[in-house]
Amino acid sequence: AQTVTQSQPEMSVQEAETVTLSCTYDTSESDYYLFWYKQPPSRQMILVIRQEAYKQQNATENRFSVNFQKAAKSFSLKISDSQLGDAAMYFCASLYSGAGSYQLTFGKGTKLSVIP
């Protein structure tokens, strides 16, 4: 079984500043994938970034980047030059698919506020 922990229920950041959201996970599998999803007040689930566990290089997507520390099972999300539209719930998730199983496990989320 996988577990995903987001230790910061809420965070805030000044517009144009940088913020880092924390995520740790636990899995016994060697092949898995990690994601960050954003959920704005409209409640849509929007993919922010994806990381393959077998890749050492940290994924980046415009202003969003991750710090993936496989040995520590840590997968934090950095948002640079924060914008008002970044205000949302952010969910970290771990995907394992193998041996006839397909498990996507989410953390409890971090609510990010952006202060103008």
Place this chain on the structure above:
Amino acid sequence: EAQVTQNPRYLITVTGKKLTVTCSQNMNHEYMSWYRQDPGLGLRQIYYSMNVEVTDKGDVPEGYKVSRKEKRNFPLILESPSPNQTSLYFCASSLYSDQPQHFGDGTRLSIL
């Protein structure tokens, strides 16, 4: 437009009255899942399907049923809903097992 469509978007019903939440995707995706989202708990997987006629339990399957008779549809059935199933439900799909899922817009269920 590529999308995952859930219906209804909102439903208020009473305990014990069977209901079905439909989910349809137009992307020919193999993998489909249902999740429920509750405050402070994040999203939890209810059931998933890896192909037609292939379904399996997720983390919280009690009280739910699913079927996958066609690739595009993956309905969620509550045979005898109870108030603890009041939640926000999401259907999602992906083409391959290692790809991120596309989510529907969610269904808000209230069971009185």
